[in-house]
Amino acid sequence: MSLSAHEMDLFEEHRGRLAAIAYRLLGSAGDAEDAVQEVFLRWHAADREQIETPEAWLTKVLTNHCLNQLTSARARRETYVGQWLPEPVLTGDPLLGPADTVEQRESVSLAVLTLLERLSPQERVVYVLREAFDYRHREIAEILDLTESNCQQIYRRAREHVAAGRSRTRVDRAAARTIAREFLAATLSGDTEPLIRLLTADAVSIADGGGRVPARRGPVSGAAAIARYLHGLFKPTAAKRAFIGDNPLFYEISVNGDPALLVEVGGEVLGVFCFDTTPDGVAAIRIQVNPEKLERIKARWADTAPHQPLPAIW
Template identity: 50%
Template structure:
């Protein structure tokens, strides 16, 4: 039997973790918020006296709600205009769940969230519950309503699929990464093609998500020279009134562009060592709304403006 006396307090104590789980499962901050709200509605109608562990009950309810949402989300993404990228979030915000360890930050990176789209809903749930939240296979099996052996099989298949399209190794040197992004931003802003090419890996790729709402490249730009020219063209549009700031987005340094205080784009920068290996531009205004709200609540970002 539960020893809790306040179901509302129980839920609010779990809310950040629930959002972090839903976001990793869905790749959408707005959908994650909706799923957490649906979990609250179910919790409101539960027999709380019969619940031994509110955390376990809520994790199970939320995960199953997300599995249903994943099926419909996949159908929507099949008709998405241009490359699909997850909604970016500020991971320095404690309201969005755990991002303390390198593994937790890597599990919320845009690169990995894109790669998780390769998995079936059940594979994705097992992977997230195991890798990001540390649940045992016995716990995962209970959450998903499968056998422990099946949970292990799903985890093995998930890791195999992800190995076929690696998202990169989690970085631990945040200072070096931040310095690389600042150097990259300076070169892009000045249109220094040679400096950009020196910073870009030979097989670097850039993806742009405008969702048909704003102008964006419909296909990935691949290769050092092509990406350098692409970047110079993009940053040439930076004019008076548009600022570029560096902040931590999805556990990694990113460049945020703002006009008159309003967020207009996010550029996540993936690296390996001293080179940039991937660039992900999120320009779809629908996908910037959540992060824009985070910025408003936090009073903005520290960093250098352009």
């Protein structure tokens, strides 16, 4: 059954919300877009005259698809090369969805998206729909075929798990704006002490290369260890210059609402360093260098060129 103009417009009206839900659930821009396309195909094949509430129907189809994806993703994570991190998205990208409340902004931070990996697929769906999109428990229960009381229990459990992983208070975004340039200056200083002062004592650094580019296989813990690791990573050598070719350019950006540093060489985005900032310092550095997880940032970065790099000598 072909789609009428009205039915096409109706789907397009909900496309952005569906994509934002899928991104929060799957942690991947590409997978989120694939999920929305799958929903569109099912919308096209459905008997739409029998669908009383298109928004609820579309959301249910999407969440059921994402539940299946999340279940299979757990098996894929076991064979993933190195550390797995969510795909970073430039702040302001529509894929991030609503950002009107503190809860909505927090729910799409890389820190929380990483924590959501610890939840069961059902807990993740309930948490995202309630926390980020303000669905009522009755609505979520209907989408997941649960009782309302069961939905409330799942939500409380999910919130407790996320809160336990987010033990520190984050700093105001405005206060964190200079962190990327401070980080760059510290790593290029040739001295580990400036970087140690920038980090919390129990900070952690995680790099995701996906087996496609060289990246540390395991996390680096502790300010001193991270400072030594990053000092070596940023230290120019003949081998690195031969591999990279041009001098790298560094840009202060915002990713998923948090400060970040983008590294570009020869017009190509090579990596993004994302910072989880607290009043005590940077508690986590998430380094994304997997090319597959930089595709969306690359596209939007190119669309918004030219950019002004930070002053740096490498």
